Amino acid sequence: MNQKLPTIKEIARRLNVSVSTVSRALSDHPRIGAATRERVKQLAKELNYEPNAQAIFFKQKKTHVVGVILPYIREEFFSEAISGIEMVALEHEYTILFGQSYDDVEKEKEVVNAMRRQRVDGLIISPSKTTLRYDHIEALDNYDIPVVYFDRVPLSEKANRVYCNVYQGTIEMVGWLFNQGYRRIAFINGPDKIAASRDRLNGYIEGISRQKLKVDMQLVENTDLTKESTQDAVAKLLALKQPPNAIITFNDYVHMDAVQYADKQHIKVNRDIIFVSYANLPITAYTANPPLASLEQYPYAQGEKAMKMIIRLMNEKNAETQEAVFLSEEILPTLVINQYQPR
Amino acid sequence: MNQKLPTIKEIARRLNVSVSTVSRALSDHPRIGAATRERVKQLAKELNYEPNAQAIFFKQKKTHVVGVILPYIREEFFSEAISGIEMVALEHEYTILFGQSYDDVEKEKEVVNAMRRQRVDGLIISPSKTTLRYDHIEALDNYDIPVVYFDRVPLSEKANRVYCNVYQGTIEMVGWLFNQGYRRIAFINGPDKIAASRDRLNGYIEGISRQKLKVDMQLVENTDLTKESTQDAVAKLLALKQPPNAIITFNDYVHMDAVQYADKQHIKVNRDIIFVSYANLPITAYTANPPLASLEQYPYAQGEKAMKMIIRLMNEKNAETQEAVFLSEEILPTLVINQYQPR
DNA sequence: TTTGCATGCGCAGTCGGTTGCACAGGCTCA
DNA sequence: TGAGCCTGTGCAACCGACTGCGCATGCAAA
Missing domain, CATH: 3.40.50.2300 (Response regulator)
Known part of the structure; x- marks a missing residue:
């Protein structure tokens, strides 16, 4: 099989127009004539054209990758949370780079650095129980990588956070x-x-x-x-x-x-x-x-909210917004009474 | 802070050499003089230069993203497996795009397509229990995306697989x-x-x-x-x-x-x-x-093996190897006897 | 007829690297 | 002394998309 994936260039070649025209036609640029626009869209559909997200992200200097660091994914609380994160990420075409700290601050530092090297666009983290200082996480600020703390949030107010009350x-x-x-x-x-x-x-x-x-x-x-x-x-x-x-x-x-x-x-x-x-x-x-x-404590909902928050922060980064306004989202827990008889 | 990340271009400018020289110096190309090579490496270190993986992957037409689809991550078996996958992925600078099928073949199809659109370089999948036909997965072949089946492997032998005996x-x-x-x-x-x-x-x-x-x-x-x-x-x-x-x-x-x-x-x-x-x-x-x-059944080890296998397949893809040779890895289980007294 | 403006489209640069090829200079050897 | 080779470096194309700017063409108004 091995069908080559169609590019904008291919469409341009077939229609005898330039790539810029194709690019603009596909994004409904007003300066493109209706006839041309339709011809381009028609062929794009026929060829099953899908824009190469990597190329766009590269141009935009974005990776569309969000780092997620949790202590242990095998704990049901966190695996539910990551399900919520995943759902929102898929919807918004974000990719998750996932890492576990195993509740060890040294391992956490390693993973944070690996993620920085991979140039994640943002980070959602539930710090390890041995994390008492946040320097290694706050250092991401120097690289303009927004951080959302999740469930286990730092005492300091100077952080974006999603947590359960x-x-x-x-x-x-x-x-x-x-x-x-x-x-x-x-x-x-x-x-x-x-x-x-x-x-x-x-x-x-x-x-x-x-x-x-x-x-x-x-x-x-x-x-x-x-x-x-x-x-x-x-x-x-x-x-x-x-x-x-x-x-x-x-x-x-x-x-x-x-x-x-x-x-x-x-x-x-x-x-x-x-x-x-x-x-x-x-x-x-x-x-x-x-x-x-x-x-x-609704971990799934917390995960969803955390992902939505980090997306918002990553977008605001572009807009060069005001300094030092931190987002905070609170979820109200529910006391569930078990219906069973003790032995 | 907002320190600009150094690029190869920046290094070239400072040393009054061309970007190609810098690129070659950093990768120990033999035609670059020892003196130049050292000057470049020295400055790269000072500036904390780290190559932009996105740019390289883009040029190579790779994403370095591996899709992983599991039925339910909250099942400990699968969360252990994904830990093994994650470990190997981090080591090899791969990113995981993670999705759950919730044991539903329709959801599985959706996720597979989302991953194709994101142009994953490979896919590790443990099919849903309602997946009886594999067309939607085999279709990835047309896009040259290798697939490794994991734990729940198809009856047909024509697939790469990691499983427990x-x-x-x-x-x-x-x-x-x-x-x-x-x-x-x-x-x-x-x-x-x-x-x-x-x-x-x-x-x-x-x-x-x-x-x-x-x-x-x-x-x-x-x-x-x-x-x-x-x-x-x-x-x-x-x-x-x-x-x-x-x-x-x-x-x-x-x-x-x-x-x-x-x-x-x-x-x-x-x-x-x-x-x-x-x-x-x-x-x-x-x-x-x-x-x-x-x-x-050693899910962690299975995850590691699956990730290593998909990496191998992704590399072979370049080498344009022989047709239709399928990899298979088997893990021997151990019967664990519980040390406890029944009530 | 000339001016002015709207419309439709292409050229070329850009993102950050990699890589084939050309070229200059110095050296060796016939 | 010139042919041939090695060494060290730069130019430019390329990956796939986006985009500022400029150039035609056509039509209406002056």
Whole structure:
């Protein structure tokens, strides 16, 4: 087969006109006569002509490639998110250059640099949990590459961001637990340097206060998200003089490690102590002890919004707009109550 | 900041040489004098010059973009696979254009066409379970776009493929069950049109025969991979006069649906009936009833091999090699026995 | 008849590299 | 001393599209 892809030149040759005429005819330039325009369009259709996007991007000094860096794609939260990103990217003829940091800041730096070398037009990133400084990401500013932070956003306000308002969600969560009659509500939070943890903690404190309960910091533990660290946190809570009767965990993965450990300690999960969590992953439905409630954070919608935001930023870059206006999009989470009976 | 990226032209201007000299100096062309070569390389380093890959690819009529189409990225098997693909792609400066078929052949066609329009240099695809004809994929041949089928490979031999030998794995699985003392071994297979199902079934039949057992097709059911269909299959097996005491399921997702249903029917999972499966997904460790054994199919390694294969094919394309030689890579699976006590 | 303007189209440069070919200068060897 | 060769460098075309500018032609108004 091996049919040569038709170019604008080929059309010009066949119609005995110049390439510029063909180019203008195809883009409805007013100075091209109607007859010529139609002849060109007709032949273009017959030949199945499709403009070479690479050539156009090259001329425009664009790649139409957007970098996406996530910690782990195998986590359902992130794979849902990338699905949303992908959908919008395909619609707008953008290509995704995808990379994982595996929650390691050094690997993250490598990937960021690889993407810079590939001259991505923009970057969507959910930083690794070990990323405390953002220099390597902010350096992209020097190359005029806009960045959107996603889900895990930096504490600083000087960044474009899409995130879920877990502060509000956590207040709602605590309120729900209170209404169910629980009073000793513990919290296993994530690494305390990251914004996701800060928001949860603030929501927790606010939620507890609104119910006129006393905030007891003994009930708040942290995990670095590894299985061992999570189990340590559970152990400490169980060892309290007055152990909690409800535990909120950082996310469903932490939840799974936590209840697995609690189960081993002969705690009747969701009876002796009830567990609630964040993320609302479908997979938890299959687990031995799903969370009684989980906060849906709409990762797909977050991905869509992040992609739309980066597209907007990349377009504004051309327009040479004002300095230092940062975009921010917030998604409101929903507390999903599981319909199941604990064993 | 907004530092202009240095070009070859800029270097030429500063050193008062021509761009061709700079280009050749940087690529160690033998006709360039040592002194000139060093001056050029020196300045290139100082300016942090990095060649514009887009320009080079454009000249070479390549995009360095590889399309990857998978059914669902949220399935751990596929997200592991894409990690392997990504790793090799980053190393070789390839970009991934990623798309999901959501196991729907119509969506798959759309994505394939979008990728063709974007002029991907090659395609890695794991076809949807509703893909029975491959015309839309084979059409890429007309555009000289090589295709590698991955995991779910077509029955026809006329295709490049990377897959796991589940035929052998299934024989091993049946043998293991036999050695554990099980004699009525049932099988819940996937859609019977796809190669993955055919290989499993053949392996099952061969495995049963090798143990001098009689193949009883009453013990073989199919599921279209939906929860309902899987539950129907389990129900039929449970309703047999002589129900099975071991059930092999198509993969870990089918397994989860199957044991969830069996549990509801008051079957003591992995006591009354033991369950074994394919994929060995980490997530099953958290579920109420993990498979007693699962066949590890090494999706990451499969992804790596697929990417390496497509790179090889894309390079051969230039070399105008012989017609119709198809590459094939097989991975041997491993039966992983779970270390846990059923409840 | 000349001027002026609208219409229709082509030339050539541009983006950032690569590459075939030409050419100048110096050297060696018959 | 001239033929032939090697070395070092530049010119210009090329990839596929876009685009500023200029040049015809035709027609209407002066």
